[in-house]
Amino acid sequence: MFTGIIQSVGRIGKIEPRGGDTRLSIQVGKLDMADVQLGDSIAVNGVCLTAVRFDQQSFDADVSVETLRVTTLGSLHVGAPVNLEKALTPTTRLGGHLVSGHVDGIGEVISKKEAARAWQYTLRAPQAIKRYIAQKGSICVDGISLTVNAVHDTDFELTIVPHTQNETTIAHWQVGTQVNLEVDLLARYLERLLQAGGDEIRDNSLTTALLTRAGFITGQP
Structure with missing residues (x-):
């Protein structure tokens, strides 16, 4: 991890x-x-x-x-x-999000523009993984934990601050650059939970009771 x-x-x-x-x-x-x-x-x-x-x-x-x-x-x-x-250790600060190192698909940089001192990039993800990408959610791009600013079908936007731009390979990204994408682990497990729910969630409803039985919610509020 x-x-x-x-x-x-x-x-x-x-x-x-x-x-x-x-x-x-x-x-x-x-x-x-x-x-x-x-x-x-x-x-x-x-x-x-x-x-x-x-x-x-x-x-x-x-x-x-x-x-x-x-x-x-x-x-x-x-x-x-x-x-x-x-790989992280039990004492590692979790400054990003949990990343497995197992790539879900290859994305592509489709636009790049300056945004004050930062850079704004738009990337295109494979159709098969677009459902896992959420606005303000986490995504791992070429091993970098990043926050998704906006999502438009298979395209998503990232804003990269100067430190991240300078300390990673993002400084080398150009339109057409291909990158490794890994979606958030929680999105994968939540989808599996929905698939395994059977009759309980055929109406696409996700209830507190279902999440509690699956172990996602514990204790009293």
């Missing part, structure tokens, strides 16, 4: 094809590797990868055919910047 708060912008150091899949070597930049162990998870542009070799400057990770198919990792080139975050 991750928080979506980027700890370093690294770069792709080497791309090595291996029998259909790929091994990436990633230069970690300012990421502190002192507490990393073999087999640890590190999010790379929002994709949870396993460190199979590491030192203080870089780590290697194998990327499966499936991951190459459903994320943007397969389109990266040597030297490409990537967002990095180590």
Whole structure:
């Protein structure tokens, strides 16, 4: 699990094809590797990868055919910047939102404009995941925990403050840039709850009683 708060912008150091899949070597930049162990998870542009070799400057990770198919990792080139975050610990501050590192789809930047000192971006999501994206809700874009400002069918808007722009790969986004999208975990589980509700929610009603029985509400108000 991750928080979506980027700890370093690294770069792709080497791309090595291996029998259909790929091994990436990633230069970690300012990421502190002192507490990393073999087999640890590190999010790379929002994709949870396993460190199979590491030192203080870089780590290697194998990327499966499936991951190459459903994320943007397969389109990266040597030297490409990537967002990095180590897996959270029980003492980690949850400054963003809970992120699994499992990408739901690939989005695309369709507009970019200045908004005072910030930047406003419009992204287009795949049709299959648009129902999970809510105004003022959270979404993970290339591993970055961001707040959705507005939603228009499959398009959604983000306002990026200067710090986030400068400390992540967002500084490199242009119209046409493809990005990894992961929707909010709560949206996934709520949909599953609705699907499992059977006759209780066929009229699309979501009651306090149903949420209580499902364990989403506990105790007394």
